[in-house]
Each structure stands twice: as C-alpha cells, then as structure tokens.
Amino acid sequence: MKELYRLSSAKTRSISPENFSGAKGAGAQAVEGTGAQAAAELGKGWKISPSVKIAAGECFTLADIDGPGMIRHIWLTPTGNWRHSILRFFWDEQEQASVECPVGDFFACGWGEYCQISSLAVCVNPGSAFNSYWLMPFRRRARITLTNMAGREMVLFYQISFSLEEIPENSGYFHAQFRRINPLPYKQVYPILDGVNGWGHYVGTYMAWGVNNSGWWGEGEIKFYMDGDREYPTICGTGTEDYFCGSYNFENQKTHQYQEFSTPYAGLPQVLRPDGLYRSQMRFGMYRWHLTDPIRFERELRVTIQALGWRHGPRFLPLQDDIASVAFWYQSLPTAPFPRFPGREYLEVN
Numbered sequence: 001m002k003e004l005y006r007l008s009s010a011k012t013r014s015i016s017p018e019n020f021s022g023a024k025g026a027g028a029q030a031v032e033g034t035g036a037q038a039a040a041e042l043g044k045g046w047k048i049s050p051s052v053k054i055a056a057g058e059c060f061t062l063a064d065i066d067g068p069g070m071i072r073h074i075w076l077t078p079t080g081n082w083r084h085s086i087l088r089f090f091w092d093e094q095e096q097a098s099v100e101c102p103v104g105d106f107f108a109c110g111w112g113e114y115c116q117i118s119s120l121a122v123c124v125n126p127g128s129a130f131n132s133y134w135l136m137p138f139r140r141r142a143r144i145t146l147t148n149m150a151g152r153e154m155v156l157f158y159q160i161s162f163s164l165e166e167i168p169e170n171s172g173y174f175h176a177q178f179r180r181i182n183p184l185p186y187k188q189v190y191p192i193l194d195g196v197n198g199w200g201h202y203v204g205t206y207m208a209w210g211v212n213n214s215g216w217w218g219e220g221e222i223k224f225y226m227d228g229d230r231e232y233p234t235i236c237g238t239g240t241e242d243y244f245c246g247s248y249n250f251e252n253q254k255t256h257q258y259q260e261f262s263t264p265y266a267g268l269p270q271v272l273r274p275d276g277l278y279r280s281q282m283r284f285g286m287y288r289w290h291l292t293d294p295i296r297f298e299r300e301l302r303v304t305i306q307a308l309g310w311r312h313g314p315r316f317l318p319l320q321d322d323i324a325s326v327a328f329w330y331q332s333l334p335t336a337p338f339p340r341f342p343g344r345e346y347l348e349v350n
Helices: none
Strands: 011-015 052-054 059-066 069-078 085-091 099-102 122-125 129-132 136-138 141-148 154-164 173-181 190-197 200-210 222-226 266-272 283-289 295-297 300-305 308-310 316-318 322-331
Touching (some): 011 059, 059 069, 136 173, 141 154
Antiparallel strands (some): 052 154, 059 141, 122 129, 173 322, 308 316
C-alpha cells in the first residue's frame, strides 16, 4: 500500500462478459447472454451477460489486450472439473504459452474441492471465488485463454482488471507451469521446474500431494539449481513442511492432528482425510510465495523436491506418491518450451 497515494497517468480497464474488449464506455451493452431471460423485464444494462458457457473441448479467449499494460487482478468462478479447465497466458505475440495450468491448481485448489485461502498473491473465497493478485506486465499484447477439456459444458463468471501504462525496461514476464507425476517412481526426485532459460526470479510453489503410504511423508528437501549448478544446488531446504513455512509435521500439538492454515506468504489450506469408504488416502494442498525472498537467477533454473517418509529403524523411505505442482516465476522472454501438457485421463483426480 506504500505507493497507493501516488497519482498516475495509467488507464484502468476491465474485461468481463459484460465488456469482452475492456474498451472505455463499452460495458453493460449486451443484448443477449446467460442473464437475458432473467433480465427480460428490465432491458439493456441489467445484467444481461454475467457469464459465458464454454462447450466441451472449446478454447475460449478470456482476454486479448493491446499493450503496454499490466494485469492487476483476475477473478474467476468456474463450474465443472477444475483439473480439466486449462488456463494459458501468452505475452507479446509469443506462440509458446508462459502460463499453462489447470484453473484449480493455479489458484491453489488442486484437488478439485473448495478450500479457503487468504494469501497476498491468491485468495479463494466462498463459495468458489478464485482471485489472483499476481502482477503481470506486458509490452505489446496479452492473451488469456481457457480450454474446457471436460466432456461437458461449463459456465464461467470472470473479470480481468488491468491498466494501460508504460512498463519499466527491467520488468519480467509472469510464468506458471503445472506438472504431475502419479505415482512418482521409487527413488525418483520430483521435478517442480526444469529447462528455464533467461534472466528472472522464482516467486512461488503450489503442491497438491497425495500420500500413498501411512506415516509421515514430508522429510524431503527442496533444491534450487541455478546458473551452472549441476550435481549440487546453491539452495537446499531442510524438509517439505519446513519449506512451506511449517514445522514438525504440520501437527497441532494439542490435538495431534494435521492443522490447516493460510497466511499471506505460506499455507497448508487443504487437508483431505479418509472417510472410511471410498476416500482412502490423505491428500494435502500447500503453497509458498517468495514475495519478500525471490530466488534470483541470471541464466537458468531447476527446482526439485524429494518425497521421503520413514521406514522402521528409523530410516528414510523414498515414497511413490501422487504429486502435482505449479511453479511461479518471472523472467525475460523468450519462454523455453514447456513439457507436453498431459491429457484429460492423466489429469483425473478421483
């Protein structure tokens, strides 16, 4: 908030189903849309088009903006399967997406169920309101799409707020990459991010972690390999819950149960417990935003995390868990090619 008092020549705009272009004075003019029947007695300007329907298999363009400018807030309320609704962001005519991620995982709800999140970068509010506050500068063009990979139509309410303004020369472009391995092969290290080339800084991690063993699962270390690091990293963490700013198994020392929490910079907002019937495994959702401590790199970056539990002994047990992640970072363009995005069946959460 320290800059909020400064006056600016930036132009504020917003895109929604009531103003698909975000043009000045172009809002609330729809004559058809998902609210037309409810507003039939009220007429133009009375909530005619509050949402869109996206058919099965359709790629819908949420925003296509000429720059320079800055995306400042994104609000989405999607129906359907959140793992099968894929967000992609393209900057400055680049063919390679800089963001490619299921909508649920992008907003730290990777298990397809609502969980309340109160952080500075992402807020998820009742009943399924996804909010992003990541700043996303662009110089020539910003294009955002959502692809419905599901087998049925979905409904989407959305609003994308941005400013038209000059962008400083040293501004990086926002990136987010999704990965999933189910199950992680024995003794394999999970790759949160690999193949990044350019100048930038790493700003966040979300993980949806499904445990396939009993016992504690979070002894693994996170590692950041940068700018020539090969066998050994420059930054090495001390444990999974430590990296996500918790300690001692995320355990409430009074109840001796996992304790959900959501803070501005880190959280364990989602703990899905077995129900004694079909929900048989523990599942966890965790985020860590590097807002005050970004991981800066000059040429390249690779990020990994181990999956470790305990054997009898005690000795570490490499785990074979269901792990998905989203890495968030800023960098100069061009964006290196992402791994091939998985198909619908591989994305399935059940």
